[in-house]
Amino acid sequence: MAKNAFYAQSGGVTAVINASACGVIETARQHSDKIGTVYAGRNGIIGALTEDLIDTSKESDEAVAALRHTPSGAFGSCRYKMKSVEENRAEYERLIEVFKAHDIGYFFYNGGGDSADTCLKVSQLSDSLGFPIQAIHVPKTVDNDLPITDNCPGFGSVAKYIAVSTREASFDVASMAKTSTKVFVLEVMGRHAGWIAAAGGMASDADIDLPIVILFPEVEFDQDKFLATVKDKVDKYGYVSVVVSEGAHWPDGRFLAEQGTRDAFGHAQLGGAAPVVANMIKDALGYKFHWAVADYLQRAARHLGSQSDVEQAYAMGKAAVELAVEGKNSVMPTVVRKSDSPYTWEIGSANLSEVANVEKMMPAEFISEDGFGITDACRAYLGPLMQGESYPPYGENGLPQYVIMKNECIEKKLPSFETK
Numbered sequence: 001m002a003k004n005a006f007y008a009q010s011g012g013v014t015a016v017i018n019a020s021a022c023g024v025i026e027t028a029r030q031h032s033d034k035i036g037t038v039y040a041g042r043n044g045i046i047g048a049l050t051e052d053l054i055d056t057s058k059e060s061d062e063a064v065a066a067l068r069h070t071p072s073g074a075f076g077s078c079r080y081k082m083k084s085v086e087e088n089r090a091e092y093e094r095l096i097e098v099f100k101a102h103d104i105g106y107f108f109y110n111g112g113g114d115s116a117d118t119c120l121k122v123s124q125l126s127d128s129l130g131f132p133i134q135a136i137h138v139p140k141t142v143d144n145d146l147p148i149t150d151n152c153p154g155f156g157s158v159a160k161y162i163a164v165s166t167r168e169a170s171f172d173v174a175s176m177a178k179t180s181t182k183v184f185v186l187e188v189m190g191r192h193a194g195w196i197a198a199a200g201g202m203a204s205d206a207d208i209d210l211p212i213v214i215l216f217p218e219v220e221f222d223q224d225k226f227l228a229t230v231k232d233k234v235d236k237y238g239y240v241s242v243v244v245s246e247g248a249h250w251p252d253g254r255f256l257a258e259q260g261t262r263d264a265f266g267h268a269q270l271g272g273a274a275p276v277v278a279n280m281i282k283d284a285l286g287y288k289f290h291w292a293v294a295d296y297l298q299r300a301a302r303h304l305g306s307q308s309d310v311e312q313a314y315a316m317g318k319a320a321v322e323l324a325v326e327g328k329n330s331v332m333p334t335v336v337r338k339s340d341s342p343y344t345w346e347i348g349s350a351n352l353s354e355v356a357n358v359e360k361m362m363p364a365e366f367i368s369e370d371g372f373g374i375t376d377a378c379r380a381y382l383g384p385l386m387q388g389e390s391y392p393p394y395g396e397n398g399l400p401q402y403v404i405m406k407n408e409c410i411e412k413k414l415p416s417f418e419t420k
Contacts, residue, residue: 002034003105005324006048007056008041010111010118010140012189013073014154015161015302016313017140020110021074022067023317024138025056031325035106042409043076045109045118049091049419051098051412058408066403068314069392071302074405080419082118085125092125094417100131101413106324107133110317112141112152116332117356123330136320137332137352140313142299144195147358148350149334153316154299156309156385159199161301162188162243162294163386167203170210170241173290177239183230183281185291187257187274188298190245192217194362196298200243201374202382211237212373215277217247218362219371221256227284229372234287242281244273303400307388308343319347343384 007024009017021040028035040054041047047054054075056064067074082091099107109119116137123135139146144155166186173184190196194216204210211233215221233240249255257273274291281287312335319333332355336348366378374382392400 002032002036004036004103005038005106005108006041006053006099006104007038007075007108008044008047008110009073009075009077010044010109010115011077011079012142012299013071013077014140014142014299015071015157015305016153016310017110018067018070018072018074019310019313020138020140020153020317022064023314024108024110024321025059025064025067027318027321031321034325035321036103039102039104039410040075042407044078044080045082046078046080046419047076048095048098049417051101051414051417053102053410054405054407055410058406063403063405068310069302069305069390069400070402071300074403075407081114082121085121088420091419092121093129095122096126096129096131096133097414099126099133102410105132105134107135108138108320108324109135110138110140112143113146113355113357113359116146116352120330120352120356123352134324134327134329135352136324136328137355138316138320139332139334142196143190143193145193145359145361147355147360149332150337150345151312151335151385153309153313155195156306156312157301157304158189158196158298159202159382160306160309160386161298161304162186162196162199163202164304165294166200166212166241166243167208167210169292170203170212170239173239173241174237180288181290182234182239182287183242183278183289184239185242185244185274185278185289187244187246187291187293189294190217191247192359192361194218194245194247194367197243197245198362198366198374198378199382199386200241202379202386203241211240213240213242214372214374215242215244215248215273216362216367216371217245217249218364219367220251221248223280226372227281229370230281231285234285242277244277246273248273302392302402305390305392306386307390308385310390312345315347319349323349340380340384343387
């Protein structure tokens with residue numbers, strides 16, 4: 001008998017996470033002999049705990065297909081980290097209880113490192129409770145910091161957006177530098193890994209030479225060295241663009257942007273590195289500046305989606321279902337790079353025990369010797385991930401046409417449950 005499936009989106013959403021959802025739902029519909037209805041958790045894993053299950057069978061094939069070009073999380077996501085089984089066994093037992101009540105045998109969790117850990121724990125606990133669940137993690141994170149996979153769906157489109165924005169802003173500041181602004185600072189995401197910041201370096205190449213300084217989380221911030229580099233760039237070019245990762249930090253580990261607060265995962269709440277850096281330059285060198293924080297714009301910019309990123313996001317959702325149908329459990333589909341030029345890749349898989357709670361940092365050979373730029377090796381890695389355009393359809397009003405799902409929920413069968 002076919003078992004139903006549960007799909008949920010976790011953590012910060014991306015421009016292409018819905019493409020993975022599309023891959024999951026469309027592929028599951030092609031395997032109706034083994035997979036019944038795909039239920040999506042409203043607001044991620046919270047939807048499973050509260051039995052708030054969206055019936056995706058109510059969505060038309062056309063609506064599901066439109067997910068491929070629609071940004072952000074169509075079913076809602078959340079920053080909710082489940083504690084260990086020892087700390088809160090009741091939550092995991094509640095998940096299994098909900099899965100039992102709705103005959104769910106497949107769990108597809110679309111997220112980053114924390115969701116990989118949750119996926120692994122659900123699989124392990126379900127066996128001990130006598131209700132086996134095939135738990136498959138669908139990789140997603142703009143931070144590009146999951147191990148084993150060559151890259152993470154969501155990252156390529158962010159990289160493209162940051163590279164394009166840095167190039168365009170650099171052209172702007174160059175035009176104003178003689179009598180006005182000489183410094184533009186762009187703050188990008190990336191708590192511990194500088195992949196997104198590195199993409200800013202792609203704005204400058206052999207054909208378009210731009211003065212760009214990058215501040216990576218992997219390189220301790222040296223204020224004197226940084227200011228000297230900024231001055232050298234302005235002396236040579238008349239202006240400079242600075243791309244700063246939100247995770248840039250002082251030698252003692254303090255983030256430039258740390259606010260003293262914590263998010264739901266217990267991570268330091270960041271935001272504000274750009275004004276810190278801009279004012280530092282102003283105070284030391286007197287240059288007029290402008291700064292911006294890419295924030296949600298960088299991860300929601302589906303209008304500038306990378307074709308390779310969209311294709312891989314869909315492929316990961318499709319592969320997750322195919323792995324489940326094959327009987328696999330506690331695994332994650334991966335991107336395996338075969339060649340840089342021409343860019344070729346294939347699908348692999350990794351055990352969740354090797355993925356959960358492991359962060360992949362920028363390799364040292366990707367960062368230039370001075371610590372403020374990227375190397376040719378980094379360019380060879382990043383370039384293919386930004387390749388190709390995958391524009392959404394546009395309406396007569398000149399705006400992209402994105403889909404909003406019906407998100408009709410099924411009837412609850414269990415007592416209410418409060419999340420903590």
